Amino acid sequence: MPPDADLANRQSGGTTSRLCPAGYDAARGKWRTTKFVVTFSRSAVNLTAPSSTEYSTKMRGQIDRATAPASGRHSPCPPPDLAPFVADPGPASARPATGTARKFAVLFGGLAIATFAFGAVPHAASWPQFRGALGAGLAADAHPPEKIGPNDNVLWRVAVPWSPSSPCVWGDRIFLTTFNEGKLEVRCHDAADGRVRWSRQLEPPGLEEHHRSDGSPAASTPATEGRRVVSYFGSFGLICHDFDGKEIWRYPMPVAESGGKFGTGTSPIIVGRLVILNRDQYQYSSLLAVDLATGQKAWETPRPDASGSFGTPALWHNDGVDEIVLAGSARLKGYALTDGTERWAIDGITGVVCTTPVTAGGMLYFAAWSPGQADSPRQPWAEFVKRWDKNGDGIVDLAEIDENRRDYLRGMDRNRDGRFTEEDWELLKKGDARADNLLIAVKPGGRGDISDTHVAWKYRRALPYVPTPLYYEGRLYFVRDGGLMSSLDPKTGEPFYAQERIGVNGNYYASPVAADGRIYVASLPGKLSVIKAGGSKPQVLHTADFGSRILATPALVGPRVYLRTATDLWAFGK
Numbered sequence: 001m002p003p004d005a006d007l008a009n010r011q012s013g014g015t016t017s018r019l020c021p022a023g024y025d026a027a028r029g030k031w032r033t034t035k036f037v038v039t040f041s042r043s044a045v046n047l048t049a050p051s052s053t054e055y056s057t058k059m060r061g062q063i064d065r066a067t068a069p070a071s072g073r074h075s076p077c078p079p080p081d082l083a084p085f086v087a088d089p090g091p092a093s094a095r096p097a098t099g100t101a102r103k104f105a106v107l108f109g110g111l112a113i114a115t116f117a118f119g120a121v122p123h124a125a126s127w128p129q130f131r132g133a134l135g136a137g138l139a140a141d142a143h144p145p146e147k148i149g150p151n152d153n154v155l156w157r158v159a160v161p162w163s164p165s166s167p168c169v170w171g172d173r174i175f176l177t178t179f180n181e182g183k184l185e186v187r188c189h190d191a192a193d194g195r196v197r198w199s200r201q202l203e204p205p206g207l208e209e210h211h212r213s214d215g216s217p218a219a220s221t222p223a224t225e226g227r228r229v230v231s232y233f234g235s236f237g238l239i240c241h242d243f244d245g246k247e248i249w250r251y252p253m254p255v256a257e258s259g260g261k262f263g264t265g266t267s268p269i270i271v272g273r274l275v276i277l278n279r280d281q282y283q284y285s286s287l288l289a290v291d292l293a294t295g296q297k298a299w300e301t302p303r304p305d306a307s308g309s310f311g312t313p314a315l316w317h318n319d320g321v322d323e324i325v326l327a328g329s330a331r332l333k334g335y336a337l338t339d340g341t342e343r344w345a346i347d348g349i350t351g352v353v354c355t356t357p358v359t360a361g362g363m364l365y366f367a368a369w370s371p372g373q374a375d376s377p378r379q380p381w382a383e384f385v386k387r388w389d390k391n392g393d394g395i396v397d398l399a400e401i402d403e404n405r406r407d408y409l410r411g412m413d414r415n416r417d418g419r420f421t422e423e424d425w426e427l428l429k430k431g432d433a434r435a436d437n438l439l440i441a442v443k444p445g446g447r448g449d450i451s452d453t454h455v456a457w458k459y460r461r462a463l464p465y466v467p468t469p470l471y472y473e474g475r476l477y478f479v480r481d482g483g484l485m486s487s488l489d490p491k492t493g494e495p496f497y498a499q500e501r502i503g504v505n506g507n508y509y510a511s512p513v514a515a516d517g518r519i520y521v522a523s524l525p526g527k528l529s530v531i532k533a534g535g536s537k538p539q540v541l542h543t544a545d546f547g548s549r550i551l552a553t554p555a556l557v558g559p560r561v562y563l564r565t566a567t568d569l570w571a572f573g574k
Helices: 003-013 056-066 080-085 101-104 381-389 403-412 421-433
Strands: 014-025 030-040 045-048 154-159 168-170 173-179 183-190 197-204 228-233 237-242 245-253 270-271 274-278 287-292 297-302 314-318 321-328 331-336 343-349 358-360 365-370 438-442 455-459 470-471 473-481 484-488 495-501 513-515 518-522 527-532 540-545 553-557 561-562 570-572
Touching: 080 183, 154 237, 168 553, 173 228, 173 287, 237 274, 270 314, 274 321, 297 540, 314 358, 314 365, 358 470, 403 421, 470 513
Parallel strands: none
Antiparallel strands: 014 030, 030 045, 154 570, 168 173, 173 183, 183 197, 228 237, 237 245, 270 274, 274 287, 287 297, 314 321, 321 331, 331 343, 358 365, 365 438, 438 455, 470 473, 473 484, 484 495, 513 518, 518 527, 527 540, 553 561, 561 570
16 A cells, blocks of 8 residues: 555544564564554554464554553563554654554554664665664565675765774665764765765764774764664764754763773664663773663663673563673673663673674574683783883883784783783783683573573684674574684584685674675675575685775665775665
8 A cells, every 4th residue: 555545544544454574583584474454543543463373462462562551561662573563653643643542653654664672673675773673684685786896786886984883774874973084973875876965073072092993983883763863982972863964862971991992892772762882891881771762861780890892782582571682791691671680691701792692583692702712822921021021121011012013902901001011911811711702502581690501502613703693594604704604503503514714814893794595794804705695615606805994794775785895885786
């Protein structure tokens, strides 16, 4: 039914039907669908679902709860499976008159689909946050080209200021954050030709310290639910704009002090009516929830045992409870979405976390790697002093370290006094002893310390440092620096293949993403590989060299791929 006919039904009464999402099938990488019939009137919104649909009874009950008086609601957002039906209410004249119907908003809205308890329902052409809808790295109905490169299927290319944040896409708009001529910037590009539709600059009170080649004051990917776009800068805080660039609210924060002074790496996510942010730093770490509509703090939970992490939070519907999961400083934790209460923890994971948890099939998966463990032991103090102590005083000042290594090594200065002592090394060793580089599968239903009770299996080989693993078509995939790709059975942890070379060396920062039976993997030096999903080893379908570094994760949207390099924003399609 055309949107204008649907609108007429809302205004004067009538009936419409839609084939709508009925939950995400992560194993198949597809949305389940069911047909619902809605009857509109000036006083009510009635929904009928076929009894033969396995989701109908569950959804009917959730819809009843969603239309109940506000006092009966205990969650800050609609139940997960209801969300595909709660849409943008449209103009006031189109809304049913009663308060109950207003609480329900409007079912089956024509243009924008609202958020829900496990993230934003994807628009037909959207990639609404870091790693796309639900943070899954998947575009189930997309059919991007297999061959993309400087000379293959290029639709347009525009120069953009350097920053490692990834594209966020909704419909005909592409949102980016940048750091340009000393100013922080939120940009909106037109998906048709790449031109800048609008840009908004911020002048922070100061800039956070960051790695000069791999970090940036604009490293965080924006997030949107289809009407608003939320951006985060470690030097400023959160800021929300509408799709025309009008500022809606801002939530200023003190300048972040990131772990190791690398700079902020996390991105905000939108979950129902909340913006969720990992605010882990050198000290005063926390997990923050802000109201999407007003910018007011909903809750904030201190994380005193987290001294800095770089991953983005993930939403997990854990045994009937919506949780935010975040890793940092050798611990993985789950927090209640409603109020931020810590519900469970797993000790003994990676010490320095750059990756994001992955959820699929009711399970949660987490993989990360950092130096200091058996597969990459820390250099003994005596050897470190011998190499870098140029004045022979038994202490290594930062100024004594070669400039190209200084930004990497300063994170080991645990007390941040600008020099390395044997005391720093002892603190590092204590931290290393608490951590372990591994991939774990976490079973649902745990409370408290679940380190020994809810870890289904562990895996330790060729783990990723920065890229988040990918769950696609019943397999886990991940890429280690050096171009080593592995694929595991998520039920058992047994490899389909392990440490197979994909022909492109170098480090990897961008996370793998997938659509149409293919996995897109970008290396830091600037080569993008397209891998066929499945098989007993990775089959490389195409490789392209962009001649410019790639830190941003590609966005797969319909028939297109949007890719940000250090110098340009590209659009590919047929």
